[in-house]
Amino acid sequence: MAAFPGSAHACRTSVSPKFEDVSYADVVVIGRVDNYRVIRDEAFRKRMLASPNLPAQMRKTYEDPKQGLLPDYARFDIQVEQVLLGQVSSTLSVTWDNSTFGEPDQMAAGRYLIALRRPNSASPPLRGPSATILPSPGPNALTLLQAPCSRAFIYNAESSEAQSIRRILDARRK
Known part of the structure; x- marks a missing residue:
């Protein structure tokens, strides 16, 4: 995941993800991101x-078409493989x-492990000292799982992070 230059940051610090937060997911899939846009x-x-x-200076910020702001969001499709x-x-x-x-401006091609939640589902707790939490932009759309001030649950499907998340999900099934 990469934030694009000049984006609005709601957290003063970034904290390490807690993979156990996958328990807040309603859906976890392996798939390919398609039609990604901000x-x-x-x-x-x-x-x-x-x-x-x-x-x-603020006027310049709001007029800049490349400037990311807090109420902006991404929308994309997932071609589900598993x-x-x-x-x-x-x-x-x-x-x-x-x-x-x-x-991020764009998503790299590849297979991802992606955890999602429904807009009305519980969110993971705040992981940093403070955060701005906005309502879900799509009231009926699944949204990427992300604890405030931590990384979103979208990982290369073959990564060690994805393997850790798979182990947590497997342990819960037993």
Whole structure:
């Protein structure tokens, strides 16, 4: 995961992920990311730019089309190869509101282990000293699992992190 330059960060510090947080997932799959795009919150930008008291530097930030802001989010499809938890179709449309570090501009091709939760499901607890938590951008869409101030649950499917998460899921099934 990479945050793009100039993105709005809601956390002062990054903390190591707790793989046990996968217990908050409603769905865990192995799949390929397709049709990845960052959705800019243009209405938010317009509201901010309409303020007559907005300082020049902030105006420049809100006018910059490359500047990531907290209410921006990513939307993408997952071509599911394997379901590790939950029941889903072979293609999922999901959101990622990464207010912690900002959404990456693009996702590298490859197979990923991806943990998701429903917008009304419990979230993992805060992992840093503070965070800004925004409502899910898609009220009915699955969203990427991410504890505030920690890394999102999207890992290369062959990585040691993915293997650790698989072991946790396997232990819960026994």
